Amino acid sequence: MTDRPAPRFWYRCRSCGHSRASDWPDLPADLTGTACNSCGSEEITLYELATRGVLRLPRPLVPPVRRFVCCHCGGGGLDSLGATCLHCHGAGFC
CATH class of the missing domain: 2.20.28 (Rubrerythrin, domain 2)
Structure with missing residues (x-):
């Protein structure tokens, strides 16, 4: 054996x-x-x-995710009053 x-x-x-x-x-x-x-x-x-x-x-290449900067907060995730942006939910992109 x-x-x-x-x-x-x-x-x-x-x-x-x-x-x-x-x-x-x-x-x-x-x-x-x-x-x-x-x-x-x-x-x-x-x-x-x-x-x-x-x-x-070989490992397949994954294309990068295409994200757009939020048109309401400019990518910061916060509105002008410092609250979470309601459009992107604080993510900074939409």
């Missing part, structure tokens, strides 16, 4: 379709440079077996 723990992660390459169990005990802190063992592609999908969590590599 072997003393190896059961694999926690399964990975699949989106380029060539190669998949196998990963021997990582935990996800590394820096996932840059992670590549397929078969073709060398960095387009990998990791699956955590216990929680069914999915992690796509």
Whole structure:
């Protein structure tokens, strides 16, 4: 009998379709440079077996949220009397 723990992660390459169990005990802190063992592609999908969590590599970039400065308070969140702006509810943007 072997003393190896059961694999926690399964990975699949989106380029060539190669998949196998990963021997990582935990996800590394820096996932840059992670590549397929078969073709060398960095387009990998990791699956955590216990929680069914999915992690796509490379990580997709999220566009920044487009916010507009409140037209009533000017972005401060307060009206001229020092009360919370009723238009943006104190957030400063609408």
